Amino acid sequence: MNPAPSFLQQRLPLGDLLDLRAFSEVCQSFAELYRVGLKVFDESGNKLVDVKVGNADFCGYIWTKASGREQCVATVGKVKTTPVEEVAKAVTFACFSGCRYVVQPVLHEGDAIGRVVFGPFVPEDLAELPASLTGIAADFDAAQAASYLKKIRRVPPGTAEKILNHFMDLLDVMVFTGHKNLIAAKLHIEAVQESYRELQEKNRLLEENFQRLKELDRLKSNFIATMSHELRTPLTSVIGYSEMMLEGLGGTLTDEQREYLGIIMEKGESLLHLITSILDISKIEAGRVRLVLGEVDVGQLLRDAAATVLPAARKKGLQVLCEPGQLPRLHADREKLRQCLINLASNAVKFTPAGGKVTLAAEVLPGERLALRVADSGVGIAAEHLKRIFDVFYQVDGSTTREYGGAGLGLAIVKSFVEAHGGEVKVASTPGQGSTFSMILPGHGRAELAVTPLTPDQAAGQAGQAGPAGPA
Amino acid sequence: MLDCKARTMVQINSDARELAIKIVYYGPALSGKTTNLQALYQKISPEVRGRLMTLDTKDDRTLFFDMMPVFFKTAAGVKVKLRLYTVPGQVIHESTRRIVLQGTDAVAFVADSRRGEAAATLAYWNNMLKNLEANGLDYRTLPVVIQLNKRDLPDARREDELGDLRKVIRPPMVPAVAVRGEGVVETLWALLTLTYRSLDRSMGLAERWKVSEREFLARVFDHVDLRGTRLQNEVAPR
Numbered sequence: 001m002n003p004a005p006s007f008l009q010q011r012l013p014l015g016d017l018l019d020l021r022a023f024s025e026v027c028q029s030f031a032e033l034y035r036v037g038l039k040v041f042d043e044s045g046n047k048l049v050d051v052k053v054g055n056a057d058f059c060g061y062i063w064t065k066a067s068g069r070e071q072c073v074a075t076v077g078k079v080k081t082t083p084v085e086e087v088a089k090a091v092t093f094a095c096f097s098g099c100r101y102v103v104q105p106v107l108h109e110g111d112a113i114g115r116v117v118f119g120p121f122v123p124e125d126l127a128e129l130p131a132s133l134t135g136i137a138a139d140f141d142a143a144q145a146a147s148y149l150k151k152i153r154r155v156p157p158g159t160a161e162k163i164l165n166h167f168m169d170l171l172d173v174m175v176f177t178g179h180k181n182l183i184a185a186k187l188h189i190e191a192v193q194e195s196y197r198e199l200q201e202k203n204r205l206l207e208e209n210f211q212r213l214k215e216l217d218r219l220k221s222n223f224i225a226t227m228s229h230e231l232r233t234p235l236t237s238v239i240g241y242s243e244m245m246l247e248g249l250g251g252t253l254t255d256e257q258r259e260y261l262g263i264i265m266e267k268g269e270s271l272l273h274l275i276t277s278i279l280d281i282s283k284i285e286a287g288r289v290r291l292v293l294g295e296v297d298v299g300q301l302l303r304d305a306a307a308t309v310l311p312a313a314r315k316k317g318l319q320v321l322c323e324p325g326q327l328p329r330l331h332a333d334r335e336k337l338r339q340c341l342i343n344l345a346s347n348a349v350k351f352t353p354a355g356g357k358v359t360l361a362a363e364v365l366p367g368e369r370l371a372l373r374v375a376d377s378g379v380g381i382a383a384e385h386l387k388r389i390f391d392v393f394y395q396v397d398g399s400t401t402r403e404y405g406g407a408g409l410g411l412a413i414v415k416s417f418v419e420a421h422g423g424e425v426k427v428a429s430t431p432g433q434g435s436t437f438s439m440i441l442p443g444h445g446r447a448e449l450a451v452t453p454l455t456p457d458q459a460a461g462q463a464g465q466a467g468p469a470g471p472a
Numbered sequence: 473m474l475d476c477k478a479r480t481m482v483q484i485n486s487d488a489r490e491l492a493i494k495i496v497y498y499g500p501a502l503s504g505k506t507t508n509l510q511a512l513y514q515k516i517s518p519e520v521r522g523r524l525m526t527l528d529t530k531d532d533r534t535l536f537f538d539m540m541p542v543f544f545k546t547a548a549g550v551k552v553k554l555r556l557y558t559v560p561g562q563v564i565h566e567s568t569r570r571i572v573l574q575g576t577d578a579v580a581f582v583a584d585s586r587r588g589e590a591a592a593t594l595a596y597w598n599n600m601l602k603n604l605e606a607n608g609l610d611y612r613t614l615p616v617v618i619q620l621n622k623r624d625l626p627d628a629r630r631e632d633e634l635g636d637l638r639k640v641i642r643p644p645m646v647p648a649v650a651v652r653g654e655g656v657v658e659t660l661w662a663l664l665t666l667t668y669r670s671l672d673r674s675m676g677l678a679e680r681w682k683v684s685e686r687e688f689l690a691r692v693f694d695h696v697d698l699r700g701t702r703l704q705n706e707v708a709p710r
Contacts, residue, residue, distance in 0.1 A: 006571045008557075009483065109522045110543025110553055176523050184527050187536050187568065194567035 007186050014042040014106060014114040017178040024049050026170070034163050035153040039117040040106075041080055048114070055099070055120050058148035062097060065137040071096050079103060079117050086112045088168065090161040095120055096132040099152065102160045104168055108175050116171065118164045121155040221285045228279040232272065239268040277409040280339075281392055284416040291333040291420055298370065299324035301334070302360045305341035309349050309358070317354035320345075323361045330370060330441060336417040337372075337439075343410040344374040344437045352378030352434070368443030369423075373436055380431035390415040390425065414439070482577050482671055490551045491681070493667065496573055499582035500589070500596040501561030504621045507650040508582060508659070509538045509558055515657060517695040520544050536560060537572050544691040548682035552691070554664075561596075570603045578615040578667040579604075580659055581643070582650070585620040585634075586627040615666035616643040619659045624649045657693075657701045664689060 023040075031038040031051040040049040062068035072095075079093045079101050086105055093101040101119030105112035129149070134142050242265045244250065246258065253261070283289055306322040313320045330337075341360070348358040356377040363371045381389060385396045393408040411425075418425050418439045429435035483492040497505040506526065513524040520542055527536040542554040557576075559569040573579075581600065583593045604611050618641065622628060629637075638645060644662050648655025668677060668688045677683050698704045 006574050008572065009575055109541035109555075110551065176525070180525050180527065183525070183539075184536060187527075187571065190571050191536075191565070191568045194571055198567065 006190055008183070011111075012113075012179070012182065013044070014040075014108075014175070015046070015048055017108070017113075017175050017182060018048070019178065020048060023174065024051075026174070027051050030167060030170075036118060036121045036155065036160070036163070038167075039080075040114060041117070042114040043112065045080055054152045058097070058145065058152055059120075061141075061145055061148055062133070062136070065140065067136040068133075071136065079119075080115075084112075084115065086110075088165075090118075090164045092161075093119075096130070096136075098122065098126050098130045098133060098149075100155075100160065102164050104164050106168070106171060106175065108172075108179070113175075116164065116167065118160060118167070120152060121160055122149060122152050124154045124156040126154075221282050224278055225282040225286065228275050228282065231275050232279075235268060235272050235275065239265055239272065242268065277413060280413050281409050281416075284413065285392070289416060289420050291336065293331055293333055296330045296332045296334045296337060298327045298330050298362055298372065301338055301341060302362060302372070304338060305345050306360050308342050309345040312346070313349045313358060316349065316352075318349060318352055319357040321357060321359040321361075323359070325362065327362050328364065328370070328443065330443070332421055332441065333417075336420075337441075340414045340417050340439060341372065341374065343414050344439075347410060347437075348374050348376035348378065348435075352376045356434075365440065370441050370443055372439045372441070375434065375436040377434040380433055380435055381427070381429040382431050386427060386429065389427070482675065483575075489549055490553065491671075492553045492555070493578075493671070494576045495554060495556050495578045495580065495663065495667070496576045497556065497558040497580045497582055498569070498573070498596070498600050499559075499561060500584065500592045501563070503561060503582045503584045503589075503593070503596075504648075504650040505558035505561065505582045506538050508580070508619070508621075508648075508656050509540050509556060511650055511653040511656040512556070512660060513540055515653065515697040516542060516692075517697075520692060520695045536565075536568055542692060546681070546683040546687060546691065550681050550683060552683075552688070554692070566599075566603075569599075570606055573600075573603050573609070574607050576607075576609065576614075577671065578663050579617075580663050581616060581618045582621050583618055584622050585629050585647070586622060586625055587629055588627055613670070615663060615670045617659055617663040617666065618643050618645045619648045619650075619655065620645055621648045621650050621655075623647045623655070624652070654700070657696055657698065657703060661689070661693065661703055664692065 027038050027040065027049045028051050031053050035053050037053045037055060038049065038051045039047060041047055059072065062072055075093070075095050082093070082103075084091050084103060084105055086107060088104070088107055090102040090104045093103060095101065097120075099120035100123050101117055101121075103115055103117050106114040106116060129142055129146060133145070134140055242261050245253065246261050246265070302322050302324045306320050310320050345358060345360060352358060358377075359373075359375045361373045361375070363373065365371050381396060388394045389396065390411050392412040394412075395408045414437075415425050418441065421441050423439060423441040426438045426440065427435060428438075482494075497508055499505050506528075509524060513521065522541040522543070524538060524540045526538045528538075537560060538556075538558040540556045542556065543552065545551050557572050559565075559572045579600070581597065583589075583597075601611050604614065620629070620634065634645065634647075644666075646655055646659045646662055648659060650656050665685070668685045671677050672685070675681070677688065678685075693703065
């Protein structure tokens with residue numbers, strides 16, 4: 001995970017350290033102030049700034065002569081490239097025309113990263129044009145050249161060096177500031193990139209772990225589905241043979257034997273119920289719920305559910321009320337709705353103390369919807385748990401020594417089955433006063449739209465297991 | 473294992489006969505890294521150092537880092553450029569720390585020697601090892617000096633406690649009060665001595681580059697104000 005090489009490792013050219021446009025303006029005004037031209041080169045000899053002041057006519061005239069042109073190019077080349085010592089000191093270069101240049105390296109962190117050329121200017125003591133100039137061509141017009149020369153500033157000895165030194169001080173600050181800004185900006189970008197890279201790396205690891213967990217979860221669901229199925233088979237025999245013995249097929253039984261067998265059967269039934277719940281959940285998790293739709297008499301459904309929980313309720317001293325009233329018929333999966341109602345009603349019985357009551361009712365809602373309600377006067381559910389009670393395996397009391405039994409599957413199954421019908425489950429509860437669970441179902445055969453879609457292959461494979469499919 | 477040669481950190485420009493050496497001051501927030509560089513800036517003469525560049529925020533906490541160049545030319549004509557960096561100490565600047573640490577040739581770990589800071593210091597030490605590794609650097613071969621800073625504060629560990637620390641920690645430790653400039657030059661001296669030896673091993677400073685340890689150190693410390701330091705007698709003024 002080596003980060004990309006940072007720009008801190010790189011050597012930066014002068015041009016990168018300056019805002020060239022702004023720097024050119026500074027050079028321009030500086031050159032105009034002192035009326036002397038100014039050139040700035042970087043380490044490789046690239047010209048960054050070139051300000052000409054006063055010398056255009058003079059130098060232009062020299063350029064009209066072949067020899068003048070040649071010598072001018074040589075002088076400029078010398079000024080530009082002759083090595084100068086890497087110290088903050090100006091070096092003077094003489095031009096064959098009698099003019100002068102002063103040159104100073106741009107030093108930054110001990111390196112010469114460019115040079116500044118100040119000139120041309122005329123030394124104050126220059127009395128007449130030197131022979132090196134007047135001799136460049138036979139037709140050289142000295143009077144003309146001298147008049148052009150007047151446009152170039154005369155500078156007393158030492159002054160050019162001082163001016164240049166002053167400029168170098170300014171340049172030093174500009175380079176330092178530019179360098180600082182450049183570093184701040186670039187490092188900011190690098191830091192963001194580095195953080196991004198790091199985040200991506202972590203995201204990738206998280207994604208990998210997530211995929212692994214998903215795979216494990218799938219394996220777990222498969223395992224549970226298989227195991228539930230395998231557990232049911234011998235249990236059916238246990239119940240079946242107990243029943244046969246109770247019916248006297250194995251000979252006469254004493255009262256005590258009957259009582260014991262009754263208990264075996266009862267516990268076997270509740271174990272079977274539990275295993276069926278687990279199987280349902282694993283089917284739901286695997287997305288394999290299939291609805292078998294038909295006409296359902298809701299009133300009958302409520303009475304059946306009430307009758308189913310009545311023995312347990314009586315044992316606890318509870319009152320069970322069933323008030324179906326006049327209800328339309330529903331296009332739904334009868335068996336699944338029955339299971340939902342029994343789950344809700346059993347919960348109501350389980351969580352309601354002696355003397356309380358459990359009410360099963362139904363109500364027609366606007367929009368041709370139907371609400372099936374199971375209300376109790378039990379312990380109720382605290383607000384912080386309400387959101388999670390429909391989660392698989394969730395128990396309000398998660399301790400191992402819970403007061404109320406159960407696998408934590410009932411409500412998850414209710415929610416899945418109701419949602420498969422295109423409906424929703426709602427709960428209202430006041431701790432200490434009771435809870436009301438409502439299954440709100442759409443009125444007319446819209447349920448099939450919400451059935452988990454299966455590919456034809458899967459459908460064929462599961463037809464035997466899940467019963468005939470509803471109208472699709 | 474990483475190939476050490478492939479990870480040679482020092483930047484060499486053989487044509488120009490130039491060595492660029494990177495030195496990083498690492499440590500927890502507010503341990504005194506910037507203070508070290510500020511003290512060195514005061515004590516090193518401008519002939520051999522550039523400006524101290526500080527990229528900080530309004531509250532004077534280092535945002536990115538500080539940087540100060542130190543440079544000299546050896547008798548054999550080799551240009552040596554040392555760049556002293558600090559890293560930002562605040563936890564959120566982790567990626568900046570890693571970037572600054574990239575390609576470093578030596579590390580001064582600035583620790584707050586107060587007992588109350590021990591946990592934070594250890595966390596940053598481990599954080600540094602992690603970031604060195606991320607940059608392909610090996611702590612066991614890298615020159616490292618630990619500066620035990622803030623020796624003047626009441627909760628600072630006593631000398632005998634430091635003795636115990638010395639038994640478990642390999643790098644040399646230098647006590648300091650950076651805010652008064654104490655121990656700052658000694659830290660740099662110890663670090664540059666180790667750095668010279670490490671570079672001499674990896675690239676033959678004495679043999680190939682014709683610069684002795686004595687000259688290497690003298691080129692810098694001849695330009696350092698040594699008054700009040702323990703080095704006063706070690707470095708004879710030329």
